[in-house]
Amino acid sequence: MKFVKHLLLLVAFCLVSSLAVAHSPLCDCFDNGDGTITCEGGFSDGSSASGVGMTVKDGAGAVLQEGKMDANSEFSFPKPEGDYSVTFDAGEGHQVVIKGENIVQ
């Protein structure tokens, strides 16, 4: 039946599509100057980033530390030696990766 064919096509279209981006994730990290780094997160629409997963990785991609944004949407960690990166991960399409070299005092 033609109608069913159309319906199936619509469903197929939906299946292939991936998850959309909605509000933009925001994350800024600051070097506190005492050997620690603090990251502040949020979303463009003003949503809190509390509970969002944070991962610190070294230059080779090995995980150094994992944690979550606290109630104030902040996450602090000891500054690693050498190259590193911080990932703010609020789900697919909502990730921000910040390189250590771009985090300044």
Next chain:
Amino acid sequence: MALAGQPNCGKTTVFNMLTGARQHVANYPGVTVEKKSGRFSAEGRPVELVDLPGTYSLTSYSLEERVARDFILYDKPRAIINVADASNLKRNLYLTLQLFEMGVPVVLNLNMMDVAERRGIGVDARGLQEYFGSPVVPTVGKKGSGAPQLKAAVAALADAGPARAFAVDYGPLEPFVAEIGDLVAADPQAAGAYPSRWLAIKLLEADAEAANLLARHHPEAAEVMERVQALRARFETEAGLSADRHIAFTRHRLCADIFRRFVTVPGEKRRTLSDKADSFVCHRFAGPVILVLILLGLYQISIVFGGWVALQVWPVWGSLESFTEGLLPAAGFLDDPLLRSLGMWTVKSVTAILNYLPIFFLLFALIAILEDSGYMPRMAFILDRLFRRFGLHGQSTLPLILGGVYVGGCAIPAVMATKAIPDERARLATILVAPMMNCLAKVPLYLILISAYFADHAGMAMFFIATVTLFMALPVAKALSLTVLRRRESAPFIMEMPPYHLPTAGGVLRRALERIWLFVKKIVTVVVAVAVIVFMLINFPNLGRERLEDYAARRDAAVDAFMAEVDKTSFKGRIAPEDVLALVLFEEDMKSAKRGVSDQARADAINARFAEANPVFYAVVSREGKDGKALNRALKGVINTRKELRRNMRAERFEASFLGVAGRALEPLTQWAGFNWRINIALLSAFAAKENSAATLGAIYGIDGEGGGSVEQGMLAGEEGFTPLHALALMLFMALYPPCIPASIMVRMQTNSSKWMLFSIGYQTLLGLAVATLVFTGGRLLGLSGVQAMWAFYGLCVAATVGMALIPEKTARELSGPQTRQPKEGIAS
């Protein structure tokens, strides 16, 4: 005097050619259709020219057509200039014939003669003039040639009237037309109000507006209508097709006939490239596949790539926020001055929407490409067969895509885009279901709930919510068109299939920018107004004195603790208790100045500026010396306490506010859907703008995190277990939730009726509540888990969709005649 013509015939250039810059733009009374009028002088006499909306025909199917027709009928222009595209005369003549039928003097203006010449098309203007018995004037509107002749013809016609009135010969229908014409003209009072032959034809066409007209003017309207029905029935049995189709076919045949007699086309008509392309694009099997691929590309570029662009552009909006922040009065420790909190709230509401601009820009540009290339009408043609079954129209495609067929759209441009749908019933149905699509702002809430309650089935849950909306919208559209919209006018699918064009960058850009600008203008003003109202609703009444005193005491304790640390260091005497707030703000400012800076040299420059501004504060913030380090730690404590106190205060104030009270009042009703009063508050604030739902839930209820504040923990602990079933009911309610306030206002503008706006808000709320109740209460009674209930509901929706598709809709079926599958004809009826 009035100017009429089909879209894209160069009507505007002719209008400008005649009136120059002297024009005045207003709306036709009671509708949003633009009315442009101007003046010019013909043979020394002043003439007022009104530009009628561009229409293909003069039925009462679309707003534009009705406006144009009513103007001719009631304002009785002395003459009408009918602008026709000389290079495409066959189609344009369809309107010309109907204008003649209305009994007004008509000057046929053959415009775009240059294009016709370039294509080697010859038009015999003199022959046409003799045939119609009315003046025919060729012009090239773009170059302004032919203007004097046109003005002269208009003046002469207005004075003398046409040589003879041209009338279409309807053959076997003529006796019927004559009989009804006599009946209609029998009443002398009614006879003067409208042309009787025209009304007779319209009545035979079963035109609803014509019936209304008759009822208003004719003393024996009921008897006449009865006779009309009887004659229609008799004609249908005698001729084997309905009177309205006979009329349409006769007009089309006559157009083709006139075209053959007076227009010469170069050589034998060869199969154009467009025709060849159409045999693939509109193919029964290849067509839908191509369509799906194009939609997929549209989605990938606008939503996925656009989302990435939006992120890159965000610093612009972020700096707009911090710029306003700098202009407003400084923040307080606990409370900010009203001007600051209201100002920041408003700016943030606006930037939340501006953030979507890159996505919409890409979407509008891609749609302009689809339109300019000529694909859009073909897409509508392909989907018309499917959408018809649900009371929608081929041209509902664009609004539904804009609304977010899968995930990521916005109801506002979607409702705006329904303007193009010529079928009144389908247009309203589309307006009413477009907000049920998944707009961008609903997604954050979905994400929160899915990651919290369906973490193990996240992909499937996202697929579920993204597609179930379509399976809810389609049956609802059908149900609406079978019930509340039953009496609305429905139109056959008539759409011009223009040849394919290569879109130009300039044209696409201009159109995208125009639409973006329209969107920004309409939305930003509305959002500002709404933001102010919502601000009041969630901030007042303020907390009681006792609570405020409690917070003040906690603030003082934090400051005292900090001062105790100060006194232990060399900063003793250099920082006073009243400096603490300034120090906290200093730290904040310094941080935001360095936000996004990734270059140490620039950061150092910013540091130096702050060091100069206040060396003492700088020493603490940047941890200078042993005392600086010690005090910095204490400062962090103060900052955290301040954040916590402010957050808790905000939550507490929200609960006590007008909105909070309303949320509590609704709890007895919503408990069956699994919503407690806290969720009610979040949903109420989401009505203002969908973005708020996630923000509110996140900020107040800690669903999105482990929660840190004592108030949040207390609330979560006091709340009975929130299960996946609750989450599912909430997601479905959100999907069906009424359009947000800006979208509702757009509904009001497009339907031109507050009643429809209220209806759209009301029915979606009730439907959402009913579905949420069904899923929650039903799921609990049957003992289903969240995932089980999800798929059970999905099956129900798919079944409803298939069921609804099988219910025949008489008018739609009857009207989609055999010609629907002939796009190359130009007009499918």
